[in-house]
Amino acid sequence: MRTWIILGLLLVLATCGRTYSAPRNLDNACSIISERPAYYRAMRTAERNWGVPVHVQMATIHQESRFVGNARTPFRYVLGVIPMGRQSSALGYSQALDGTWREYQRDTGNRRARRTNIRDATDFMGWYMTLTEARNGIPLTDVRNQYLAYHEGHTGYARGSYNRKPWLIRVAGRVADRAQTYRAQLAACRR
Numbered sequence: 001m002r003t004w005i006i007l008g009l010l011l012v013l014a015t016c017g018r019t020y021s022a023p024r025n026l027d028n029a030c031s032i033i034s035e036r037p038a039y040y041r042a043m044r045t046a047e048r049n050w051g052v053p054v055h056v057q058m059a060t061i062h063q064e065s066r067f068v069g070n071a072r073t074p075f076r077y078v079l080g081v082i083p084m085g086r087q088s089s090a091l092g093y094s095q096a097l098d099g100t101w102r103e104y105q106r107d108t109g110n111r112r113a114r115r116t117n118i119r120d121a122t123d124f125m126g127w128y129m130t131l132t133e134a135r136n137g138i139p140l141t142d143v144r145n146q147y148l149a150y151h152e153g154h155t156g157y158a159r160g161s162y163n164r165k166p167w168l169i170r171v172a173g174r175v176a177d178r179a180q181t182y183r184a185q186l187a188a189c190r191r
Contacts, residue, residue, distance in 0.1 A: 020069040020116065026062055029055070029182040030189030039067070042119040050126025052140050055186055057125050059179035060147060063171065064095040069116045071095065093121035096128075100153075104128070125150075132157075143176040 023039075025031040033040035043054040065071035072091055089098040092115030096104070104124050105111050113120035132138050132149045136157055140146065149157035151168060162168050 022067040026066060027181075029058060029185040032058070032067070033186075033189070036067075036118075039118050042122045045119065046122040046126035049123065050130045050140075052126045052129045053183070055179045055183035056129070056140065056143050056146065057122055058182045059143060059175050060125060060150060061093050061121070062178055063147065063175045064090075065093050067093065069093055069118065069121075091115045093118055094124050094128075096121070096124055100128070143179040144172045147172045147175040 023032045023035045025035075040054070043057045046052060046057060047054055061067055069092060071093070090096065091098075091101075094115060096115050101113075101115060101124065104127055105113055108123070108127060110120065110123070113124070115121060115124070128150065129140055129146050132146055132154060133140055135154045136145075136149055138145045138149055138157075145157075148162045148168065151172075152161050156162070162172070
């Protein structure tokens, strides 16, 4: 009995400190980093390691997960009521798919990385966007096309699969607009 109590307490302690909920004001970069300074530190580290600007990471995370650390895609239903699994394996801040995440872990040697950890998620985004620059020739500051490649994958982007998805082109434009807003806000709140 004592062992179960100790294990229960350890489980409770292990889950303390994990914040999967979104920051209160997602429209203000200064508010986000003020409320969650660990997010800013993680993004700055990814920027130093991979060269992807903080505002680009922030806008992409906003679009992918709204800064919810354990975000998942919705369930699919048959006949409107029978759950048939999730729409994809995307998980966490970066909404990385299982296969892409395993590739990241293998390439970086970071086998313990978790998609629900902001440091790992931003490092993943840096790694992925740097590959996008190398494979598809998209500069790290070209938010619109980086997002299209992030959503469609390197091969899908190269094939132009996004051209058949007008909704995705609109979303990529909104991500680029949000990145510029975050960039201006970050410049102001650093003063």
